[in-house]
Amino acid sequence: MLSPADPHLTTPPPAAANVVGRSPVCHAAGLTLAAIARVLSGASVRWIASQPDTCQRVYFSNHTSHLDALLIWSSLPRAVRELARPVAAKDYWSRGAVRRWLAEKVFNALLIDRTDIKVHQSPVDLMLREIGDTKSLIVFPEGSRSVNGEIGDFKSGLYYLAKKRPELELVPVHVDNLNRVLPRGEFLPVPMLSCITFGPPLWLEQQEAKLDFLARARRAVMALKES
Amino acid sequence: MNDPRTLALIVGVLALLAIVTAVGQFLRRHPDRGLDPAAIRSFNSRIRGWWIMCTVLAAAFWLGTTATLVLFGLVSFWALREFITLTPTRLGDHRALFWVFFAFTPAHYILVGYDRYDIFSIFLPLYGTLFVLARVAIAGDSKRFLERTAKIQAGLMVCVYCLSFAPALLQLPVATPANAEPPLAATANFRLLFFLILLVQFADCMQYVWSRMIGRRLVAASVSSNRTWEGLLGSAVSTSLLASVLWWAAPPYQPWQAALAGFVVSLMGFAGGMTMSAIKRDRGVTDYGTLVTGHGGVLDRIDSTCFAAPVFYHITLLVADVAVR
Incomplete structure (x- = not known):
C-alpha cells in the first residue's frame, strides 16, 4: 500500500527532466537497429491475455541473448516503446565507446553496477528514481544470460521493485529461440525464427513471501513458453 | 506481352483463378451443403495463396530475370530458416550455419544467375557438404556429429539447391x-x-x-x-x-x-x-x-x-x- 510519505507521491514527477529527447541520429539508429534485429530474428510478437499499454510497467523476461532487450524494446508499439527503458549491466555495456553510445544514447538503457552494489545506492532505488511516474522498465531477473536455454532462478530485485511500488504492473515476457540466433559468446547471428510472448500482468500479493513471489513470477514466464 | 501464347496462358490462368475463387466464395456463403466447413476454409486459404503466388510471380517476371532470381533466393532463405528452426541444433553448429545462410546460399544463387551450370550443379552438394562437415568438426563438439551435419545438408539441398532449379529454367536455351x-x-x-x-x-x-x-x-x-x-x-x-x-x-x-x-x-x-x-x-x-x-x-x-x-x-x-x- 502506498503511504502519503511515499517519496514518489510527494516529490514532483522527474519525468520532464528525464526525457532529454534523443538526438535524431540516435533515434534513427535505434529504429534501424530494431528493424535489422526484427528481420534477422524473424520475431513474431504475441500478446496473451494482455494488451500493450502506456501505463507504468516492469517487463520481466528470461535472458538468453544480447538481442533480448533490443527485441523486446522493438516489439513494443512505438508510443509504449518510447517509455520503456532496458536495464543492463554496467560492467558490460559501458566497456568501449560503441557499446556505451548504444546503451546510453540509442536505447536509453539504465546501466546497473553489478560488481559494486552500495547500500545507499541500491539498484532498485536507482531504477525507481530513474523511471519516475511515467517510464517503464525492461528487466532480466535471472541476472545474466542463461547458458543452456533453461530459465534460472530469479534474483530478488523484482520483488523489491514490487514491494516499493506495488501499483506497477509486472508483465511477464518470454523470449523463445533467440539463444539460437545469437548465443552467448557469439557475435554473428544466425537468422532463425524467434517468438516474443507478452503475458498478463501480475502484482505482489499482500503478505506474499519473497521466494514465493519470485517462483510465481518465474512460472509466469515459463507458462508463456507452452502457450 | 504481344506474344499470343503468353497472353493465352495469362488469360487462361486468370479465368481459372476467378472461377475457383467464385466457387470458394459461394461455398463459404452457403454452408448448408453438407460440406465440411474446415475443408472449405482450407480451400479458400489455398486460393488466396495462389493469388498471392501469381501476383508475386507476375511482378518478378515483369521486372526480369534478376528480380525473379532474387525472389527465389529470398524464398530459399526463408524456407531454410524455417527448416533450421525446426531441427534442433547445438552451439557447435552456429558458425557453420552463419556461413550457410550468408555465404553459401547467396553464392549459389549468384552462380545460377551467371548461368554457370557446370559450377552451380556441384557447388552445394560438394563444397557445401565439405564445408559443413569441416566447420562443425572444427567447432569441437562431436556429439551426434553425423546427425547434425546431415540436417544442415538436407536443409541446404531441399530449400536452396533444389528450389534454385526453378529460376534456372530462365537460363535454358529453349x-x-x-x-x-x-x-x-x-x-x-x-x-x-x-x-x-x-x-x-x-x-x-x-x-x-x-x-x-x-x-x-x-x-x-x-x-x-x-x-x-x-x-x-x-x-x-x-x-x-x-x-x-x-x-x-x-x-x-x-x-x-x-x-x-x-x-x-x-x-x-x-x-x-x-x-x-x-x-x-x-x-x-x-x-x-x-x-x-x-x-x-x-x-x-x-x-x-x-x-x-x-x-x-x-x-x-x-x-x-x-x-x-
Whole structure:
C-alpha cells in the first residue's frame, strides 16, 4: 500500500527532466537497429491475455541473448516503446565507446553496477528514481544470460521493485529461440525464427513471501513458453 | 506481352483463378451443403495463396530475370530458416550455419544467375557438404556429429539447391527459330517456369481431390493421413493430361513429352510432400507455419516445387536437346 510519505507521491514527477529527447541520429539508429534485429530474428510478437499499454510497467523476461532487450524494446508499439527503458549491466555495456553510445544514447538503457552494489545506492532505488511516474522498465531477473536455454532462478530485485511500488504492473515476457540466433559468446547471428510472448500482468500479493513471489513470477514466464 | 501464347496462358490462368475463387466464395456463403466447413476454409486459404503466388510471380517476371532470381533466393532463405528452426541444433553448429545462410546460399544463387551450370550443379552438394562437415568438426563438439551435419545438408539441398532449379529454367536455351528474337525468347523461358509451377500446384490439388473422392489405401499412415495411392495415381494422370493440353506454352515440348513431364512432376511433388510430412511428424508439428506463431509456413507451400524443379529442369534439357537434333 502506498503511504502519503511515499517519496514518489510527494516529490514532483522527474519525468520532464528525464526525457532529454534523443538526438535524431540516435533515434534513427535505434529504429534501424530494431528493424535489422526484427528481420534477422524473424520475431513474431504475441500478446496473451494482455494488451500493450502506456501505463507504468516492469517487463520481466528470461535472458538468453544480447538481442533480448533490443527485441523486446522493438516489439513494443512505438508510443509504449518510447517509455520503456532496458536495464543492463554496467560492467558490460559501458566497456568501449560503441557499446556505451548504444546503451546510453540509442536505447536509453539504465546501466546497473553489478560488481559494486552500495547500500545507499541500491539498484532498485536507482531504477525507481530513474523511471519516475511515467517510464517503464525492461528487466532480466535471472541476472545474466542463461547458458543452456533453461530459465534460472530469479534474483530478488523484482520483488523489491514490487514491494516499493506495488501499483506497477509486472508483465511477464518470454523470449523463445533467440539463444539460437545469437548465443552467448557469439557475435554473428544466425537468422532463425524467434517468438516474443507478452503475458498478463501480475502484482505482489499482500503478505506474499519473497521466494514465493519470485517462483510465481518465474512460472509466469515459463507458462508463456507452452502457450 | 504481344506474344499470343503468353497472353493465352495469362488469360487462361486468370479465368481459372476467378472461377475457383467464385466457387470458394459461394461455398463459404452457403454452408448448408453438407460440406465440411474446415475443408472449405482450407480451400479458400489455398486460393488466396495462389493469388498471392501469381501476383508475386507476375511482378518478378515483369521486372526480369534478376528480380525473379532474387525472389527465389529470398524464398530459399526463408524456407531454410524455417527448416533450421525446426531441427534442433547445438552451439557447435552456429558458425557453420552463419556461413550457410550468408555465404553459401547467396553464392549459389549468384552462380545460377551467371548461368554457370557446370559450377552451380556441384557447388552445394560438394563444397557445401565439405564445408559443413569441416566447420562443425572444427567447432569441437562431436556429439551426434553425423546427425547434425546431415540436417544442415538436407536443409541446404531441399530449400536452396533444389528450389534454385526453378529460376534456372530462365537460363535454358529453349528458344526455337520461331521465337528466337530477344523479347520472345525471354517470355518463352518465363512460360516454362510458369508451366512448372502450374503443374506442381495442379498436381497438389488433384492429389487432394482424388484422395477425397476415391482414396482408400494410405501410402504411409504414420507419415501422412491424407495421401493415398489413388490420389497419387489420379493426380499423375490428370496432371499429365493438363500438361499435354498446355504443351504449346512450354517451348521445346511436344504433347507426349509434356504429358510425360506432367506425370513425373506430379510424382516428384508427391515425394516432396511426403518428405516434408515425415520431417514434420518427427518434430511433432502439423505445419511449418505453426512452428512459430504468426509466420505463414513458406516451406509448406514450396515442398512439392522443391522436389519437382530439378527433375523438370533436366527433362527440359533432354527435350531441348532432342528438339535441336
